[in-house]
Structure formats: C-alpha cells, structure tokens
Amino acid sequence: xxxxxxxxxxxxxxxxxxxxxRTTIEVRRDPLTGHSxxxxxxxxxxxxxxxxxxxxARKSQPSCPFCPGQVDQVTxxxxxxIHPDGRITRGEAVLFANLHxxxxxxxxxxxxxxxxxxxxxxxxxxxxxxxxxTQVAFAQxxxxxxxxxxxxxxxxxxxxxxxxxxxxxxxxxxxDSQPTTMQRLLADVPxxxxxxxxxxxxxxGERYLGNTGRFEWIASFAPIAPAELRAFATGISSPxxxxxxxxxxxxxxxxxxxxAYAEMGFQSFNCAIYGAPPATEGYPLNLRLACRSNLKAFYxxxxxxxxxxxxxxxxxxxxxxxxxxxxxxxxx
Ligand SMILES: [Zn+2]
Numbered sequence: 001x002x003x004x005x006x007x008x009x010x011x012x013x014x015x016x017x018x019x020x021x022r023t024t025i026e027v028r029r030d031p032l033t034g035h036s037x038x039x040x041x042x043x044x045x046x047x048x049x050x051x052x053x054x055x056x057a058r059k060s061q062p063s064c065p066f067c068p069g070q071v072d073q074v075t076x077x078x079x080x081x082i083h084p085d086g087r088i089t090r091g092e093a094v095l096f097a098n099l100h101x102x103x104x105x106x107x108x109x110x111x112x113x114x115x116x117x118x119x120x121x122x123x124x125x126x127x128x129x130x131x132x133x134t135q136v137a138f139a140q141x142x143x144x145x146x147x148x149x150x151x152x153x154x155x156x157x158x159x160x161x162x163x164x165x166x167x168x169x170x171x172x173x174x175x176d177s178q179p180t181t182m183q184r185l186l187a188d189v190p191x192x193x194x195x196x197x198x199x200x201x202x203x204x205g206e207r208y209l210g211n212t213g214r215f216e217w218i219a220s221f222a223p224i225a226p227a228e229l230r231a232f233a234t235g236i237s238s239p240x241x242x243x244x245x246x247x248x249x250x251x252x253x254x255x256x257x258x259x260a261y262a263e264m265g266f267q268s269f270n271c272a273i274y275g276a277p278p279a280t281e282g283y284p285l286n287l288r289l290a291c292r293s294n295l296k297a298f299y300x301x302x303x304x305x306x307x308x309x310x311x312x313x314x315x316x317x318x319x320x321x322x323x324x325x326x327x328x329x330x331x332x
Contacts, residue, residue, distance in 0.1 A: 001031060001193075001196040001197060001199070001200040003028070003029075003031060003200065003204075003221055004028065004029035004031075005026055005027065005028045005029075006026070006027045007024055007025075007026055007027075008024070008025045008026075008027060009022050009023070009024055009025075010022065010023045010024075010025060023041060024041065025038050025039070025040060025041075026038070026039040027039075028221055028222035029222055030220070030221065030222040031193065031196070031197045031200075031221065031222075032186065032189045032193060032194065032197060033182075033185045033186065033189065035222060035224060035311060035312070035313070036222060036312055036313075037220075037222035037223055037224065037312065037313030037314070037315065038306070038312065038313065038314040038315075039315060039316075039318055039319070040314060040315065040316040041316065042316050042317075042318070043316045044316070045226075045300070045302065045315075045316045045317075046226050046227075046266070046291065046293065046294075046302060046316070046317055047265070047294065048264070048265025048266075048294070049265055049266065049267040049294035049295070049296075050294075050296065051267070051294060051295045051296045053117065053119060053159075053267060053295065054117055056167065056295070057116055057117035057167060058117075060116075060167040060168075061116050061117075064116055064166065064167065064168050065166070065168075066108075066110045066113060066116070066166060066168035066170065067113055067114075067116050067168065068113045068114060070113075071094060071096070071110065071113045072087075075087075075096040075097070075099070075108070076096060076097040076098075076099055077096060077097060078095075078096065078097050078107070078138075078141075079097075081145045081146075082105070082138070082141050082142055082145050083138075083141055088109075088134045088137050088138055088141075089134065090129075090130040090131075090133040090134050090137070091112075091126065091127075091129075091130030091133075092111065092112035092113075092114065092115075092127070092130060093109055093110065093111055093112065093127070093130040093131040093133070093134045094109065094110055094112075094113060094134070095107050095108070095109035095134035095135065095137075095138055095173070096108060096109075098172060100165075102172075102174055103174045103175065103176035103178070104146065104149055104175070104176050104177065105138075105142045105146070105149055105173075105174070105175040105176065106172070106173070106174055107135065107138050107172065107173040107174075107175075108170050108171075108172055108173075109131050109134045109135055109138075109170060109171045109172075109173065110131075110168060110169065110170045111123065111127040111128075111130070111131050111169055111170070111171075112127065115127070115168075115169060116167065116168045118169040119262065119267060120158065120258050120261055120262040120266065120267050120268075120269065121258070121259060121262030121263070123169070123254075123255065123258050124255060125248075125251045125252050125255040126251075128250075128251035128254050128255055129247055129248050129251035131170075131171050132154065132171070132242070132247050132250060132251055133244070133247050135154040135171060135173045135239065136154075136239055136240065136242045136247055138173050138175070139152040139154075139173065139175050139238065139239050139240040139275070140240045142175040143175065143240050143278070146175075148177040149175045149176055149177050150177070150238075150277035150278065151174075151175070151176050151177070151178065151179040151180075151183055151275060151276070151277065152173065152174070152175045152238050152239045152240055152275040153173070153174050153180065153183065153239070153272055153273055153274055153275050154171060154172075154173055154239050154271075154272075154273040154275075155171065155172045155173070155174065155270070155271060155272045155273070156170075156171045156172065156269065156270060156271040157172070157270060158268055158269045158270070158271075158292075159267055159268035159269075159292070159295050160268070160295055161268045161292045161293045161294065161295055161299060161301065161302075162268045162269060162270045162292040163270070171271075179276075182272070182274060183274050183275070183276065186274050186276070186283075186286065187276040187280065187283060189283075190282075191281070191282025191283065192282075194232065194234075194282070194283075194284050194286075198216055198218075198232060201218045201221070202216075206320045206323060207219040207220075207221060207319055207320060207323045208323070208327075209229070209323060209326055209327045209329075209330040209331075210327065210330030210331050211330075212249050212252055212253045212256075212330065213249045214233045214234070214235070214236075214246060214249060215231045215232065215233045215246075215249055215250060215253050216231065216232050216233075217229060217230070217231045217253055217257070217330055218230055218231075218323075219319045219320070219322045219323040219326065220288070220319055221319060222313065223290065223313050223315055223317075223319060224288070224290065224307065224311075224313040225270065225288075225290030225291065225292070225302065225303075225307070225313065225315070226290060226291045226292075226302055226315045226316075226317040227261065227264065227266065227290060227291040227315075227317050227322045228288060228289070228290040228291075228313075228315075228319075228322075229257055229288070229289045229290070229322070229326070230286060230287065230288055230289075231250075231253055231286060231287050231289075232284040232285070232286045233246070233250075233284055233285045233286070234284045235284075236284075236285045237275065237276045237277065237278060237279060237280035237283040237284070237285055238275040238276060238277060238278040238279075238280075238285065239273055239275045239285065240275070240278050241278055241279075241285070242285075250273075253330075254271070254289065256326075256329040256330055257289055257326060257329075258289075259329065260325060260326040260329055261291055263325075264291075264325060265294070266291040266292075266294065267294050267295065268291065268292040268293065268294060268295060269289060269290060269291050269292060270288075270289075270290055270292060271287065271288070271289045271290075272287060272288050273285065273286075273287040274286055274287065274288075291317075302315075
C-alpha cells in the first residue's frame with residue numbers, strides 16, 4: 001500500500017526582514033476512509049497543561065452528580081429490560097443511563113464514584129479494565145434485549161475541552177440501530193484494506209507502536225486530532241464480543257498510551273472504540289485515541305473550521321514524533 005502524501009509550500013514576506021520566507025505543509029490521506037490531514041510545522045499549538053486541575057476538582061465536587069452519595073440518587077437507571085438492577089458495576093466502576101441520550105441506548109460509566117479527580121496519568125489499567133467491562137456488559141445486554149441495536153461504540157470525553165460537560169471522569173457507550181458517520185465509513189472499508197494498512201505500518205515501522213496480543217497499535221498516518229493513535233484487533237468486530245482477557249489487554253494498551261499523553265503534558269483526550277455489528281466478516285474492532293487542548297481560561301480549541309466543517313485534520317504534532325515518544329512503552 002502506498003501511503004499518500006503531498007508537500008505544499010507557502011511563501012510569504014517575513015515582516016521582520018522583508019525577505020521571502022517559506023513554510024512546508026504536508027497533506028496526507030488516511031488509507032482507510034480517505035480523510036485528509038495537514039501536518040504543520042511545530043507551532044506550539046498544543047501547549048502542556050499548567051492548569052490547577054486539583055483546585056478545579058475541589059470547586060466542582062460539591063455539585064457533582066457522579067460522586068459518592070449522589071450517583072445512586074440522581075443518575076438515571078437503565079430500563080429493566082436491559083438490566084434488572086438499573087446499573088452495571090465492575091470493581092469500582094458504575095454504569096448508568098445517560099441523562100442526555102444520543103441514541104436509543106446511551107450510557108455513562110464512571111471509573112469510580114470516589115475518583116472525581118483523576119488526572120490522565122493516574123488512569124490505571126485496573127480502572128480502565130473495570131470501566132470497559134461495564135460498557136461491554138451494557139452492549140451485550142442491549143443487543144440481547146433489542147436485537148436491531150447492533151452498532152456499539154465505547155467512547156470518552158475526558159475533561160471539558162474534549163466535550164465533557166461534567167468534570168468527573170467517565171466513559172460513554174452508544175448502542176444503536178444507526179451507525180455514526182465514522183462507524184459507517186469504517187464498516188464500508190474492504191477487509192483487505194485494513195490488512196494492507198497494518199502490513200504497511202508494520203513494515204515501515206516509523207508509526208508502528210506494537211502489539212499487546214490481539215491489538216496492534218499505531219500512530220495515525222493522517223490524524224484527525226493531535227497525537228492520534230489507532231488500535232486494531234482482527235477477528236472481532238464489536239465491543240460486545242470482547243471477553244475478559246481482551247478487555248484486560250485493551251485496558252493495558254490504553255493505560256500505556258494515556259501514561260505517555262500525561263508525560264507529554266496532555267490532560268484532555270477523546271477516545272472512540274468503533275464497533276460494527278457483531279460477527280461482521282473482515283472488520284477489525286478498532287479505536288481512535290487523541291489529545292485535546294488542555295483546560296485553561298481562554299484556551300485555544302484544537303478543533304477549528306478545518307476539523308469541524310472541512311473534516312480535515314490540521315496538527316502540528318508530527319505522527320512519527322508521537323510514535324517515538326510512545327512506542328517504547330509498548331515494546332518494553
Ligand atoms: Zn464527582
């Protein structure tokens with residue numbers, strides 16, 4: 001597979017010297033869906049966090065519906081057809097219905113009611129494992145109770161810049177009869193193209209992070225968002241098909257990646273695990289994980305007219321540098 005990239009040159013007159021100055025922009029095309037992305041010279045667009053998250057946690061805690069004492073009282077329960085207890089728990093994680101539904105079946109799952117303050121670097125494998133396990137159980141329960149709802153995804157908005165309306169860290173599940181745009185685009189990709197993409201990245205090595213067992217991790221060639229990583233697991237197509245071992249493996253990979261994000265100074269991220277209907281032949285369950293701008297007053301959003309309205313990534317965090325920063329953790 002040829003990975004498509006084109007170099008563009010912008011010329012301008014330097015206001016200081018009056019001389020012509022040139023900048024190079026690389027346009028890359030995602031090999032799976034064809035989305036394009038502009039890799040910009042490093043401009044410091046994604047500055048490290050200097051925000052006092054702990055102080056903000058203390059301020060936001062008294063009114064938090066996900067904290068102990070509140071979560072059992074004020075969050076909506078699942079319909080009895082989905083789960084007789086109304087909530088699904090694994091370890092400290094608690095899953096309940098999303099008050100602001102996005103689909104026929106929308107869930108929210110907190111890592112723990114106790115963890116109102118949970119910096120990215122402290123999201124451990126165990127916390128991820130238990131939280132993911134509630135979401136897998138939710139997807140399985142919905143599909144058993146409502147068979148047309150075959151499209152499941154497990155997602156995260158972590159911290160306000162990522163779209164999270166509540167400070168308390170959580171994941172979100174969607175199980176629906178209707179795929180999202182990206183689920184549909186990915187499900188339309190021929191199986192051979194997934195194989196070719198992974199073969200190519202394995203061979204080139206410069207964005208390949210490693211294999212945790214069934215999941216292979218790479219830095220995105222044409223990222224939609226900064227420091228974007230992708231992971232692929234062949235042989236399963238839906239989060240509902242993740243068994244306990246695979247949940248553990250996925251939690252391990254995510255913990256490695258999030259640890260690296262924290263080290264790089266990022267405290268906000270999005271994650272999407274894109275399910276296709278269970279047993280979709282040739283579709284590998286896959287995910288995107290990406291950083292978002294850090295929380296601070298008058299912050300610059302990383303999502304501009306390019307990402308929102310052109311569906312075009314524009315990042316000054318170079319994928320190959322991301323791979324070098326993160327790859328060692330997967331190879332250790
Ligand atoms: Zn809370």
